[in-house]
Amino acid sequence: MTTATYDHAPAHSGGGIGAWIFTTDHKRVGILYLIGSMAAFIVAGLMAIGIRIEQFAPGESGLIQYFVGDIGKRMTTGDAYNTALYFHGAAMILGFLIPGLTGFAANYLVPTMIGAKDVAFPRINALSVWLFYCGIILALLTFVIPDKPDVMWTGYPPYSIKTAGNTALYVFTVHLIGFSSILGAVNFITTIIYMRAPGMGWNQLNMFVWSILTGLTIQLIFVPVLAAAVTLLLLDKYVGTGFFDSARGGDPLLYENLFWFYSHPAVYVIFLPAMGLVYDIVATMAKKNIFNYKAAVYGGMCGLVVISGEVWVHHLYVAGMPNWLRIGMTMTTLMISLPVGLMVLSLWGTLYKGAITYNVAMMYAGLCFVLLLFGGLTGIPLAVASMTVHFARTSFVHAHFHFIMALFAAYAVFASVYFWFPAMTGRTADNAVSKLAFWLNVIGTQLTFWPLFIIGVDGMPRRYWDYSPEVVGAVRSENWTFYHHLSTYGAAITAAGIFLMIVGWVYSAFAGAHVGRNPWGSKSLEWTHASYPIGPGNFPEEVAVSADWTPYNYAK
Amino acid sequence: MHKWPKRLLLSSLALPLASLPAMAAEKIISPTHLWNEIWQEVFYDLLLIxxxxxxxxxxxxxxxxxxxxxxxxxxxxxxxxxxWGWILIPCALFLADDLLLFGKGWTLWNVQRVVPENSVEVKVTGHQWYFDFDYGKGVTDSELVVEVGKPVVLRMTSDDVIHSFGMTEYRLKEDLIPGRITYLWFYPDKPLVTEVDCMEFCGTGHSQMATKVKALPTAEYQAWLGKHKSASAGDLKFASQSDGAASK
Amino acid sequence: MGRFSSKLGVVAIALLAVCASAGTAGAQWWRPPVSDIDPRLMYIDERGVLGNKIDPNTQLTDDRGRTFRWEEMLGKPFILVLSYYTCDGSCSAVNSALAGLLKDVKAMKPGEDFKILTVSFDRHDTQETAVAFKEHLSLPASLASAWTLATFKSEDDLKKQTERVGFKFFWSPQDKSFLHPGAFLFFSPEGKLSRVLYQQDASSRDVELALLDANLDHIRVTEVGNLLLTLCYSYNFKDGKYQLNIPLYVGVGALLFGVLTLSGSLIFYKLRRKGRVMKGANHAQMA
Structure with missing residues (x-):
């Protein structure tokens, strides 16, 4: 295994499907990640549409069974809905967000941004994308098997042990994708630490590179905990151990703790790279240096790594934890505002005195400012244990994390695809269709999730398909129906936007307008020094940077 | 019981606010109303930022x-x-706001988690997919019936999977966990019939796992109690959860 | 095993007692007396009664003749033993067994951190029998001051309050003694029943952990060690014992694995690169 593997990886010129499957070229691995994660996104997105249709009005729609592949309608609405929720959650987080950011974006951008020819372990990189695809395929089996998993992406016991659904599928999906991301994490952390271009100091890194370094550090440390927890779950269900069976000395609450001990940090594994992408796009399009770079990197990103492991109990504010622990974690959770606040200030400050040009990527990045603000603000009451006593498990929480994860992070990924499209293909995806798709997305997502905030304050329970008068009362049922209508219309508009966006990408990849080298006028290595479009070996010549170089050094 | 508030929290975190719940002994503060008030304030705080x-x-x-x-x-x-200024000043401001919110949250927390003395105790057991209420002395019901003006404390557990007891109208919720006892108290200060929903995913019937919480005036409450007492007279099903379920 | 065997044990003791009495009474000792005893009577349905409280207004009389209300016991975790004072059979064993177990409890100090209360369920017991019984127990000084022996003031309370914690007992006329489980009932400082252990199964470690558990909502910053101790064990309802909390160890192990992978891969690559640089330097020299 050497770093010169790009020699026998026929990179972009290479032909057949085999050359893609067995590629060790980080760019191709990245594209494979993009395709796989978009596949997961599309199927999980269809589930979201199914969920929205089911929630359109109280009572059964009779349609949700079709969404989960139960054409004969042997499943009850409740079971089919739960399977749709399971797949939506698990596939969006494990199959789309984490691989989209730490698989696609990291693979494509990290080596090119630091002036490396490939990642440190190219073959491990190939293995990690294979494992990822195996995980996706395993997850997709949900639609084929009769005992569809229905344990939500959290898989809480004792339900996940008692259910007739196939919990093993959930567990193995987590294992495969988790293992894949551990390999990815080892690879990128090593790459960033040891393979930077000569002369490139820590304060000259792209924000995205920093965000991957910090985000994957979290991933590497915490993923084994999740893997351990779900493995014990598997043993409980199929081998008959009692690790989480309270009757036999186990405790279901311990699973919840282990799960969130990983899964809260996992939010930052998604949030940090998304933030990094937005930073890089904004700085380039505003032709501006990052405001207070060191504060954002060392205080913000590294600070978030430090704090990420001390806040998980806020997911368990109403789950019977000791009172003092809940109030203690209220304080640590509120302290998240410090690193995030530093990043927000730095991001906002980057606009100051800039010279902003709006392409589609920058439009999405601008949208991300708004999404980050709304998602972050609505997280503040959720940090406070006593406020959360009402908000927990309502659609307020649901809307909050969709603003950060589903919207902020997903649109950061989409923005990055638009932004680096020319580097990948030599063509641009920036056209009228993509702008139309953008506005559909803006209107659609806001219309989908604001109603959920409103009914969430009024107590709309999460993971409910029925909100009939006998379940939630006549007044609430009637009020909520209106908001659920709005939300479903919003989802339909978003779906149209996403459809146009993806069609636009595919069209542009083969027939989009050619653009010249470095169309956005960036100072970053992947535009200035790499071959265009980025080809085998990335850089025609060895890259070295001077001490006063930074990727954001626009003004003289 | 009255000593509890002071020891409830880690003593090192002591803020002046810790003395607030002492008021609870004199006059019952409804966690519901206090939640609404503090949400208003927090909402303005969010707008301010x-x-x-x-x-x-x-x-x-x-x-x-x-x-x-x-x-x-x-x-x-x-x-x-x-x-450094752009680090320290914003951090100080954020931290100040955090402490403000923490103080507000703690005030509410002490009301939510410190059960008033002489609360009426009801045992709640979650099942897939219904709740079961044991009022003691052999009285059980599938609905939560309480008397207006008397604080109620719920001792909750689950028979099968994790459920959650969510009373939207009272702004309260807490999980029901097999093998553990959790608690929740609320103050029904006016006659009200509202719903309690299961708020933790529990399977096929999750979104229909709901029942009524009825806060009845004393006369009606006594009538209900009388009816149930006679129904279960001579029946010694004290505190036995499985028996309680059978009464459905 | 465990809890089940404890039940069996209790039943076996009961059966032996009945058999013995039947034999001494010269009755038909060969008749299996199984049908006489419902084994369910002998154990407490722990899951059904956890969280229950004794009526705070219950009046008790202690071994000094002082009348006190149940409420006055609250404020610290305490262990309740339901027993009777005029016997020389199993009841004395319950109390002395607890005394024996408490000797090895280190995390909490009797009197300072917790109390012990024995209440008689025999309506014939009085202050005098309690005093006599305490003498018979001959507790060490540290325990004697923390241990109250009491009787219910009213017979009505005796019946109701023992029922509240699911405690069942009956008088066996043949052998002139009570049959009852040898149970330790752990109460939190607010008076909630938080754990039930049995004389037959409990070890000192179990008693210690049950006391810490009862006090978990009131744990102080200085008691981090105790907190960790409670985390290391989890309670097994089936066996009525505490056992190692394996998932936690696995979780911590997984976390360490993550940290090691991080540091290990960095060190590995650093060493490998060092090697390559050396080799590269050699090549350059040769060229």
């Missing part, structure tokens, strides 16, 4: 558009003092 940041973002996005192609932004390089 959100509006400047939102306006700043929109303003800068419009104000700093490039006037000509190829224009570059003006580099903003901070002196070390300014850089």
């Amino acid at each position: 959100g509006i400047p940041f939102g306006l700043a973002a929109v303003y800068m996005m419009i104000r700093y558009r490039a006037k000509s192609p190829g224009q570059v932004g003006e580099a903003v390089n901070l002196s070390p003092a300014a850089a």
Whole structure:
């Protein structure tokens, strides 16, 4: 295994499907990640549409069974809905967000941004994308098997042990994708630490590179905990151990703790790279240096790594934890505002005195400012244990994390695809269709999730398909129906936007307008020094940077 | 019981606010009303933070558009003092706001989690997919019936999977966990019939796992109690959860 | 095993007692007396009664003749033993067994951190029998001051309050003694029943952990060690014992694995690169 593997990886010129499957070229691995994660996104997105249709009005729609592949309608609405929720959650987080950011974006951008020819372990990189695809395929089996998993992406016991659904599928999906991301994490952390271009100091890194370094550090440390927890779950269900069976000395609450001990940090594994992408796009399009770079990197990103492991109990504010622990974690959770606040200030400050040009990527990045603000603000009451006593498990929480994860992070990924499209293909995806798709997305997502905030304050329970008068009362049922209508219309508009966006990408990849080298006028290595479009070996010549170089050094 | 508030929390975190719940002994503060009040304040706090940041973002996005192609932004390089200033001052402000929210949250928390003396105790057991209420002395019901003006404490557990007892109208909720006893108290200060929903995913019937919480005036409450007492007379099913379920 | 065997044990003791009495009474000792005893009577349905409280207004009389209300016991975790004072059979064993177990409890100090209360369920017991019984127990000084022996003031309370914690007992006329489970009932400082252990199964470690558990909502910053101790064990309802909390160890192990992978891969690559640089330097020299 050497770093010169790009020699026998026929990179972009290479032909057949085999050359893609067995590629060790980080760019191709990245594209494979993009395709796989978009596949997961599309199927999980269809589930979201199914969920929205089911929630359109109280009572059964009779349609949700079709969404989960139960054409004969042997499943009850409740079971089919739960399977749709399971797949939506698990596939969006494990199959789309984490691989989209730490698989696609990291693979494509990290080596090119630091002036490396490939990642440190190219073959491990190939293995990690294979494992990822195996995980996706395993997850997709949900639609084929009769005992569809229905344990939500959290898989809480004792339900996940008692259910007739196939919990093993959930567990193995987590294992495969988790293992894949551990390999990815080892690879990128090593790459960033040891393979930077000569002369490139820590304060000259792209924000995205920093965000991957910090985000994957979290991933590497915490993923084994999740893997351990779900493995014990598997043993409980199929081998008959009692690790989480309270009757036999186990405790279901311990699973919840282990799960969130990983899964809260996992939010930052998604949030940090998304933030990094937005930073890089904004700085380039505003032709501006990052405001207070060191504060954002060392205080913000590294600070978030430090704090990420001390806040998980806020997911368990109403789950019977000791009172003092809940109030203690209220304080640590509120302290998240410090690193995030530093990043927000730095991001906002980057606009100051800039010279902003709006392409589609920058439009999405601008949208991300708004999404980050709304998602972050609505997280503040959720940090406070006593406020959360009402908000927990309502659609307020649901809307909050969709603003950060589903919207902020997903649109950061989409923005990055638009932004680096020319580097990948030599063509641009920036056209009228993509702008139309953008506005559909803006209107659609806001219309989908604001109603959920409103009914969430009024107590709309999460993971409910029925909100009939006998379940939630006549007044609430009637009020909520209106908001659920709005939300479903919003989802339909978003779906149209996403459809146009993806069609636009595919069209542009083969027939989009050619653009010249470095169309956005960036100072970053992947535009200035790499071959265009980025080809085998990335850089025609060895890259070295001077001490006063930074990727954001626009003004003289 | 009255000694509890002071020891409830880690003593090192002691703030002056810790003395507030002492008031609870004199007059019952409804966690429901206090939640509503504090949510109002928190909401204004969110606006206070959100509006400047939102306006700043929109303003800068419009104000700093490039006037000509190829224009570059003006580099903003901070002196070390300014850089530290941009770290310490915002952090101090955020921290101040955190402490403010923490104080508010703690005040509410002490009301929510410190059960008033002489609360009426009801045992709640969650099943897939219904709740079961044991009022003691052999009285059980599938609905939660309480008397107006008397604080109620629920001792909760689950028979099968994790459930959650969510009383939206009372702004309260807590999980029901097999093998553990959790608690929740509320103050029904006016006659009200509302719903309690299961708020933790529990399977096929999760979204229909609901029942009524009825806060009845004393006369009606006594009538209900009388009816149930006679129904279970001579039946010694004391505190036995499985027996309680059978009464459905 | 465990809890089940404890039940069996209790039943076996009961059966032996009945058999013995039947034999001494010269009755038909060969008749299996199984049908006489419902084994369910002998154990407490722990999951059904956890969280229950004794009526705070219950009046008790202690071994000094002082009348006190149940409420006055609250404020610290305490262990309740339901027993009777005029026997020389199993009841004395319950109390002395607890005394024996408490000797090895280190995390909490009797009197300072917790109390012990024995209440008689025999309506014939009085202050005098309690005093006599305490003498018979001959507790060490540290325990004697923390241990109250009491009787219910009213017979009505005796019946109701023992029922509240699911405690069942009956008088066996043949052998002139009570049959009852040898149970330790752990109460939190607020008076909630938080754990039930049995004389037959409990070890000192179990008693210690049950006391810490009862006090978990009131744990102080200085008691981090105790907190960790409670985390290391989890309670097994089936066996009525505490056992190692394996998932936690696995979780911590997984976390360490993550940290090691991080540091290990960095060190590995650093060493490998060092090697390559050396080799590269050699090549350059040769060229």
